[in-house]
Amino acid sequence: MIPYGRQDISQADIDAVVEVLRSDFLTQGPAVLRFEAAVAASCAAAHAVAVNSATSALHIACLALGLGRGDWLWTSPNTFVASANCGLYCGANVDFVDIDPRTYNLSADALAAKLERAEREGRLPKVVVPVHFAGQACDMRAIRALADRYGFRVIEDASHAIGGRYLGETIGNGRWSDITVFSFHPVKIVTTGEGGMAVTNDADLATRMARLRTHGITREPALMQDESHGPWYYQQIGLGFNYRMTDIQAALGASQMTRLEDFVTRRRALAAAYDAALADLPVIRPWQHPDTRSAWHLYVIQVDPLRTSVARGTLFERLRRSGVGVNVHYIPVHTQPHYRQFGFAPGHCPAAERYYANAISLPLYSAMTDAQQSAVLDAVRGALA
Secondary structure, eight states: OEESOOOOOOHHHHHHHHHHHTSSOSBSSHHHHHHHHHHHHHHTOSEEEEESOHHHHHHHHHHHTTOOTTOEEEEOSSSOTHHHHHHHHTTOEEEEOOBOTTTOSBOHHHHHHHHHHHHHHTOOOSEEEOBOGGGOOOOHHHHHHHHHHHOOEEEEEOTTOTTOEETTEETTSSSSOSEEEEEOOTTSSSOOSSOEEEEESOHHHHHHHHHHTBTTEEOOGGGSSSOOOSTTOOEEOSOOOBOOOBHHHHHHHHHHHTTHHHHHHHHHHHHHHHHHHTTTSSEEOOOOOTTEEOOOSOEEEEEOTTTOOOOHHHHHHHHHHTTEEOBOOOOOGGGSHHHHTTTOOTTSSHHHHHHHHHEEEEOOOTTOOHHHHHHHHHHHHHHHO
């Protein structure tokens, strides 16, 4: 089976992990600081806070921005559930903004229209989470302008997009948002096994997130309510979590970061080869906005019902039987049973629902060989015949 995504582990990665295993620190040691510095430098951000998953990063980002009960978080329906769940974790309400049918990202036009209605109704969002689906940036310039007008904070969910670019600059540099979140799950571009990162240019937000990942504990005397008892002393000054990343994971991540450009370059080459080979088939290929340079976490096609009678489900089953591990990204979050209890129903985000009905993700990962890609393409041609 050729998987839709897979980690790319080198001997240098293995050596970096072994070095930590032989060291004094398996967690809360220097490897995490090195990984944070590598990610911050890569995306030209001032601060980076490593955690045990991107889900955790989204949660502490929301808390650091003050999201709480009675507030609203808006995000895209075309994402993994974590992009919305982070709002529920904080006791906030969640709503969804429909997608651009070309980029499959949250639509800035739909956001503008929804904000106008929300302002009249007195229910503007406190936080908006645009998701850089498949590695392509959202229209962040337009979203930032809307944030300045309506007063909401912005968390970029860049779980798919480390190494991507927007308007010629690295995703995560903080120009358009308060916080950017990356994921390091094994199918992502860079992996730590499990892990995430929140990057920001705001020192206060970074400090809050670092405290939230470690139980709400501080050792800073200036933040304590009374005098320190000694060098061993700490205080819990708020409710936090055990969201720390281990040094084992961080060592793997730091080693992986040295190959980030190679990873993304290979993914772009594979995407270009897919574009060329699929041009004559009855599928809709992914469209790239000229302002963006995708990191290509995913290569998603849509079956074109105007040009073929083969349904998405049929194509999926035929490809799986052929040894091609296709997947579907994503089931619109508002259609999930947990969200239906809040009153969401089909029709809430029609563009996302139409996209989902025909979408299928083809295998794409940096270690994928030309021969494997050719096998995938042969299987797609056969399955659509």
